Each structure stands twice: as structure tokens, then as C-alpha cells.
Amino acid sequence: MADIRLEGVGHSYDGGRTWALRPMTWTWRDGRAYALLGPSGCGKSTLLNIISGLLSPTVGRIWFGDREVTGVPTAGRDIAQVFQFPVLYEEMSVYDNLAFPLRNRRRPKAEVDRRVREVSRLLGLEEHLRRRSRRLDPGRQQLVSLGRGLVRADVAAVLLDEPLTVVDPAMKWTLRSELKQIHRDTGHTLIYVTHDQTEALTFAEEVVVLNDGAIVQAGEPSELFLSPAHEFVGHFIGSPGMNVLPAELLDGVVRVGDATLGRASVELPSGPVRVGVRPEFVRIGPAGAASGPVARVTGVDRMGAYNLVHAEVNGHPVIARTDAATTFDAGATRVLRFAEGRAFLFRDAVRCGALEPLDGRAGA
């Protein structure tokens, strides 16, 4: 239908003392599948409810295309929303549940029937249309809730608020790929709220990471993984999360203790800085091979397909992901090397530059 634009939208539940959602400007582009990722209580649901109009924002304006909808109630916004738990009209049949949003909008009977049959075919509910909705298992009930969202052809967006919470794991995969398929078929804008990174990364074309009421980074899944713009993104995405090492920046050279790590990619004032690098990009070299941070191995977790080597640099824990074949004794000292272009510098949790090798790769 149209882009959904938030202009300085923010929300406070206590009259402005604290922000559940800090004022933000953001555009949800038409027809894309978004995942809204963040820990519990970071403002995901608040943001969703503001888009659907269940909540009016304390400040800011909302636009659907070039129509301002800030003051428009939910029913006038043509938004579909699916909640964490199946919400059904329990005494109605599955058919009536699916038809309900259309009947409320006084659509002609033939159209209602056609849409209900289309959506039920899409969701595999055809055989259950005559059943009372509360008789279904929770997974199917959630499908009915989802179907009520999809039954209107003209929705501006479908908002999904952790819709797979009640569904058992085996069904989750099926449903998630089904949702992707539905997105491809219908072309609706989808905004999928979750606190599960796997769910977000596998589902979405674009992942929006929300923390403490603010968007900290948005991008394709690989972008979030390979170049986190915020320490939080590094921690929250990836398992285990990004390593963070406190370091010192002096005349453009980054040092941890006595060891030189490399050069800052951009001009930065000297002072403390934090180096972030994912376990996947930490290499373990032999002791005393080259100059680099010296680590003492503290333990190894065998994960089957790979090993996680726990080590300490200057008393700070660092995790490296290595082949399942490699072994290290606890207490051994090794020199670490960070893959080129995969280690970043952070100040106040925000990325301020990348780590580059010294000239002639002497240090790395």
C-alpha cells in the first residue's frame, strides 16, 4: 500500500519522566519483511501498538504514505495485528472467525467467502472451517488469528507480536517459512516482533534492533552480524555474543596492555576505547609467534561441530570459536589475532571506527 513513516514518534507511560520509546524518525518501506528484535521491555510492543493505533504516541506524527494517521483510530488504519497468544472469537467457527473482519466492514457476501477460502487454503485450514475455533490446538488457533490478519486484502501492514510463542518448536519452523511464503505471495509489509535472534535473522529481509526504547541498528541479517554498529547488537546477535576488550588509543594506535593490536581506521582523539570482535573472527596463534594480545586459555567448550575456547586477556574474558579438532590445555598462553576488517572500536557503546593492521602488517 504505502510506506509507514514515523516522525519523531515517542511514547512515555508516566507523563514524560521516562521514555518507553524514545522519539524516533523511521520509515517502514512498503512490501518489506521486517523483524523488530530486542530484549523484553525494550519498547517493541509499544512501537507496534503505536503503528496499529492501539496506543497514541506522546509525541510525534505517523504517516501512511502521504496520509497522516496520528489521530486515526485503529479501525480506520487498515492494519492487521497478530498477538502473542491466539485471540479468537471462541464461540464462532473458524470460518466465522476469518470472515469477522470483513463482515464488520460490510463487504459483499461473495467477496467474504472468496477471501476466507483463499486465506484458509494459504494456511491449510480448509478442513477445519466448520469447526468451533476453541476446539483447535494452539498452533492452529494461532493460524486462525493470523488468518484474520491476512483476510483483508487492503491492509497497510501486518504486525506480528511474537506470534510463534505458543507454537511448539517443530511447528515454528514450518510456520515461519509459511509466513515468508505468505509475504512473497501477498506483498504486505510485515513487521515481526521477536526477542529470538534466530527467528529474526531467518525471517526478515531487514532486522531492526531495538534497545532501551531506541533503534540501535537496522540492516540485513549479515550486516548486523558482520559489522555491528552498537555494542548491544554485538552482544544480542550471535551466539555467543561479541567479545569486548577495553583498550587504549594513543596517536591512532590501539593497545591492550603491552600489546599493539593495530591502527584505528579513522582519526580519533586519544583515550580509552573498546575493541569488539566476534568469537568467529578470533584466531589463536602459537605462543610468542607475533606481537599481539597474549591470552591465557581457561577452558574449552566442545559444541560438537566446533569448539569454544575461553581465554583471558589482561583479566578480561575472550571467546574464540575454533575447529572441533583443535585442542588447548587450560593455562596455556597463546597470542590472539583478529581477522582483518572484523574488529571494531566502540566508544560509549557506539561504533566509532574499525581496527586496521599497522603498516606492513607488522602487528597483526
Add this chain to the structure above:
Amino acid sequence: MSERTAAPAGQADGRTDDQADRRADRRAERRAERQAEEGERRADPRRRNNRAWLLVLPVVVSVAFTAVIPLMTVVNFSVQDIFSPGDRLFVGLEWFRSVSRDPEVRAAFVRTLLFSAQVLLLEIPLGVLLAVSMPRRGVWVSVTLVLVALPLLIPWNVVGTIWQIFARPDIGLGGWAVNNVLGLEFNYTLDATDAWITVLAMDVWHWTPLVALLAYAGLRSIPDPYFQAAQIDGASAWATFRHIQLPRLRGVLTIAILLRFMDSFMIYTEPFVVTGGGPGNATSFLSILLSKIAVGQFDLGPAGAFSLLYFLAVQIVCYVFFTVLTRTGR
């Protein structure tokens, strides 16, 4: 339909021998099982003793003292003609026959049933309406709860006294207002309809809050997403009530209907205080008539039979209500 039935028939034709064999096998198996069971039973008779029934004893004893024994004294009265404590005659079901044919009892029965029906028709919708319009959250929740619950805290005979005075045409605020402000002739001590309306209004005032509180509790238990989903689906206020609130009130309304039926069908204190059953027999409900027979005229035999029939009527109507309310919409 025809295709479906045809298929297994076709299969059966081809496999008759096979199936017969299998059936014989199964019969043999079953016989073996039965023999094994019987063997076990014979081998160890003590395994199936019934001593666990003793655990039910405490319930049997307490129910005996609270319900069965008092009821049996009434049964005892109901089959005898008692002239004096030492002089009694067994009459069988004679009292039941005469009580159930007594026109006065029959009239009171119809009157009470009518009263209960009117009470339910007024109090249930009013109570639900009240509950729906009460605030869901905020400071006004406790204020409205206290205000609504107030009539429930007043003792029955005080309620009767309040209304006895309130509805009086000379000094009562309500009665006076109806006569002099609305200009309608109203006097519950003289007019049968006025007396009926007074008692009905009193019951509605006294007990609608109970229905409202029950319904309110039921409404409060509906999670917010249901209302949000209704908004998203574009449901009108009526559709929201009809498809979200009302279905979820089924449980509490079943209780409310049962309680209000039982209570109104056995109403005694309030009409006794307000009208004393009059004028004439206009508000002479079953319980008022019963106490007149039992305590006023001291006819213990008929009173006993009357009590048992009364009890039976309450039971039957409650059973019907309960069955209908819990079975519909499953």
C-alpha cells in the same frame, strides 16, 4: 457418500477368507484373556476388598447431620397427622396429595415462579449492563465497586424496613414522589399491583449489585489483546460485547442465574416486612404461605409435605437451568 461406502465393501469381497481367519484368531485371543482374568480373581480374593469405602465415612456422617437427618424429620412429619405430641396417625402420602391440589398453594407457586422469572429478566441484563459500564482501571474502580456493593451489605429485614418506609405514600420519599411528583396513584398497602412492583423493585435494588459484581469479575478476567483484536477487526461496541464479553461471561452468569433463582424463589424476609403477603394474597409467596401453615396454624403434616415439594421444585428448576446453561454452545 456412496463412493465412500462402496470402497470398503469392495475390499471386503476380495478378502473374505483372510478376514474370517483373523476374526477367529481374535476370538481365541479374547477367550484366553478372559480365562486369565478369572484365574487371577480366584487366586487372590483379598485383592478386591472394599475397605476403601470407609474413607467416605466422614462425609457420610457430616452430610447425615447437616442434611439427611433434618430432612428426615420433615419427611417424618409429612406422612403423619399430628394432633398432639402423643397422638399421631400415619397417613401415607395423603398430605402430599392434598397440598399439591390446594388452590392456595398452587396460586402461590405460580406467583413465586412469576416473581423469579421477573427478577431474572430484570436483574441479569441490568447487572451485566452495570458491569460493562463500570471502569476497567483507574481510581474510579474502587469507588464504583463500593457504591455498587453497598445494598449487598444491608441485612434482609433492614432492606424490608427501608422499603416499607420509602414506598409509603404519606411519609416515604419514593411513594410520596410517585403520588405527588409523577401524579400516579400509588399505595402498596391497598393496591395489589403496587405491592408487587414495590417488592420487585426492592429485590432488583438489593440484588442487581450481586449480578453486577459477578459479571464485573468475569469481564476483568478478559485479557486486553481480545479488545485490541476487536478494534483491529473493526468490531462495533455491540459486536465486541456479543462476541468477546458475553461468551466469556457464561460461567459467572450461570452462577448468577442459579443464585438469583434460588434466592428469589425462596424469598421471605423482605416481603414479610414490607407487605406481610398482602394486600389479600398479592405478595403471598410460597415461603410466606409455608410459614403461615407451619408456624401460624401449626399444621406440621401439611407443612412437612409442602416443604418437601417446595424443595423438590427448587432442585428441579436449578437442575434444568444448570444443564441448559452448561450444555448450550459446547
